[in-house]
Amino acid sequence: MSSIKVMVPRLANMIAAGEVVDRPASIVKELVENAIDAKADHVTISIEEAGMKKIEVTDNGHGMTHEDAKLAFLRHATSKIMNESDLSHIRTLGFRGEALAAISAVGKVMLKTRLAHEVGTFVTYHGGVLVDEGSATLNEGTVITVTDLFYNTPARFKYMKSEAAEKNAIIDMFDRLALSHPSIRFHLSIDGKTVKETVGDGDYAHLIDAVYGRRMTADMTVFEESVQKITVKGYLLSPKISRSRKKDISLFVNGRYFKNYKFTQAVIDGYHSFLMVNRYPIALIHLTLDPNLIDVNVHPQKLEVKFAGESLIxxxxxxxxxxALMKRNHAVQEAYEKREPVQETYVRGELLAEEASDAFQETVSGKLPEMEYIGTYAGTYLLFQNEKALYLMDQHAAEERIRYEHYYHALSHPKKARAHLMIPYELNLTHDDFEHLKEGLSHFGEYGFSFNETLAVTGIPTWLRDDEIELAVETMIAMLVEKNRIDLAGLRDRLAKDISCKGAIKANQSLNRAEVESLYRRLKTCRNPYTCPHGRPTVIELSEYRIERMFRRVV
Ligand SMILES: Nc1ncnc2c1ncn2[C@@H]1O[C@H](COP(=O)(O)OP(=O)(O)O)[C@@H](O)[C@H]1O
Ligand SMILES: [Mg+2]
Known part of the structure; x- marks a missing residue:
């Protein structure tokens, strides 16, 4: 057995670096956080080949002396905390003194920096070793250039996801950093092209529009409340602009982006009655509180934050x-329910879930029997009878099933004719989704969509209704992002489900006899008439025997 030795610092740094900087996006995060801590109000980020070739962050912050620039690369070297008590009231984004040491351990770093009224200087580190230093010309502030990332850690290099995935991670990171600082002007360019920029005028509406895309804040709800010495400020985008992923719910505490399952869920639950099932909002929640009430020192990447009284918050x-949504969105919600009548049913659907096993026992199976309509209960349940039983049909669930099968069938032949739109349809997508759309344009062509040069929709497949364009395009984009392709079976199921519940008749919308009979006839032709696409029953049977038992006529 060989004896134990303490690692040389260079090796220790390389090992520790993996926790701080595991991918290009985390380097962007650390460098931009340093710029913010240096009080910059203009930060420019330039990326080449998803950061593997080059990451450069330029700021107009206070800069450093030449000596500090060298010290900054030592592990645990920081200007932000000095003693243990500082650890409990951290106001800066950095404090662990690890980032520059870690980055220089896994790549080649050149740092140029200049204090006000001084000359500029530079230092260059390769794999954690100082290889060059001298004077430099630049404006006040700091420029850090990282090249040849992971050149000395081939295992990590191999581990990187696709260039597209790394690029998306960088853009997500940029969004969070930009969204946490409305007064800083941010600029991101990738491979020489401007991808996003914010104005830094302190206005959240401008900021959100810059990050997510134009017109996004049109129906935004803003609130400010406080609980237990915590100020909670929320920017809630209209529920009409829902997403298929949760990632656009952003949480910030004292200007720091963080992840927290409970809080994210709280936002989703707060939106609950305004959104369809499996749809998520775009929302920003900023918490401001005394730094000693939280612990940000949970993980090297500082993405987790511990709160006292988390559940209550x-x-x-x-x-x-x-x-806030109730107050602001009354009118919106009414209009929304008219267009998208599913809300209540979903609320009921969830309640039903617990009783579902019971209900299912009463559900008939096999072919839908001949039965006669006798009336409607509670504006929602259609009552039918025949010689064997009494039947209750949930009119919304039944309509959903019918529409689902219609779309499922239509989508089985997706290459069919294309309908041209007289007026091109302007999509309400985020910047990122527009980018994904641009990249995946050929996939959309295959399904009968066409676009003009501004990416407004000019043609749609004939099976799609005008008011379902947005949903279809967004569903397809989500698939492209998740799977890099649109898989027909998955799309068919997902779209059919979403579309079917969107347009289906409302729970308590009254139907006349002819409409009821048409509904019954159409349900009868369904391959699986007994459940809605989400698995809830459409028809419940109360047999004569069961009714007699309820009246204790038989035992
Ligand atoms: N862009 C910058 N402008 C001014 N000073 C910087 C900049 N980047 C890093 N520094 C200095 O280098 C130190 C080390 O940075 P870093 O390794 O990220 O650790 P931390 O941010 O946790 O202190 C910082 O404490 C700061 O003094
Ligand atoms: Mg730092």
Whole structure:
């Protein structure tokens, strides 16, 4: 057995680096956080080949002396905390003194920096070793250039996801950094092209529009509340612009982006009655509180934050979101329900879930029997009878099933004719989704979509209704992002489900006899008439025997 030795610092740094900088996006994060801590109000990020070739961050912050520039690369070297007590009131984004040491351990770094009224200087580190230093010309502030990332850690290099995935991670990171600082002007360019920029005028509406895309804040709800010395400020985008992923719910505490399952869920629950099932909002929640009430020192990447009284805060957050949306979106919600009548049914659907096993026992199976319509109960349940039983049909669930099968069938032949739109349809997508759309344009062509040069929709497949364009395009984009392709079976199921519940008749919309009979006839032709596409029953049977038992006529 060989004896134990303490590692040389260079090796220790390389090992530790893996926790701080595991991919290009985390380097972008650390460098931009340093710029913010240096009080910059203009930060430019330039990326080449998803950061593997080059990451450069330029700021107009306070800069450093030449000596500090060298010290900054030592592990645990920081200007932000000095003693243990500082650890409990951290106001800066960095404090661990690890980032530059870690980055220089896994790549080649050149740092140029200049204090006000001084001359500029530079230092260059390769794999953690100082290889060059001298004077440099630049404006006040700091420029850090990282090249040849992971050149000395081939295992990590191989581990990188696709260039597209790394690029998306960088853009996501940029969004979060930009969204946390409305007064800083940010600029991101990738391979020489401007991808996003913010104005830094302190206005959240401008900021959100810059990050997510134009017109996004049109129906935005803003609230400010406080609970237990915490100020909670929320920017809630209209529920009409829902997403298929949760990632656009962003949480910030004292200007730091963080992840927290409970709080994210609280926001989703607050939006609950405004959104369809499996749809998520775009929302920003900023918490401001005394730094000693939280612990950000949970993980090297500082993405987790511990709160005292987390559950209680989550509970209040949900209420704030719900109340604010109620106040602001009354009119919106009514209009929304008219267009998208599913809301209530879903609420009921969830309640039903617990009783579902019971209900299913009463569900008939096999072919839908001949039965006669006798009336409607509670504006929602259609009552039918025949010689054997009494039947209750949920008119919304039944319509959903019918529409689902219609779309499922239509989508089985997706290459069919294309309908041209007289007026091109302007999509309400985020910047990122527009980018994904651009990249995946050929996939859309295959399904009968066409676009003009501004990416407004000019043609749609004939099976799609005008008011379903947005949903279809967004579903397809989500698939492209998740799987890099649109898989027909998955799309068919997902779209058919979404579209079918969107347009289906509302739970308590009254139907006349002819409409009821048409519904019954159409349901009868369905391959699986007994459940809605989400698995809830459409028809429940109360047999004569069961009714007699309820009246204790038989035992
Ligand atoms: N862009 C910058 N402008 C001014 N100073 C910087 C910049 N980047 C890093 N520094 C200095 O280098 C130190 C080390 O940075 P870093 O390794 O990220 O650790 P931390 O941010 O945790 O202190 C910082 O404390 C700061 O003094
Ligand atoms: Mg730092």
């Amino acid at each position: 989550g509970y209040h957050l949900e209420t704030f979101v719900k109340d």
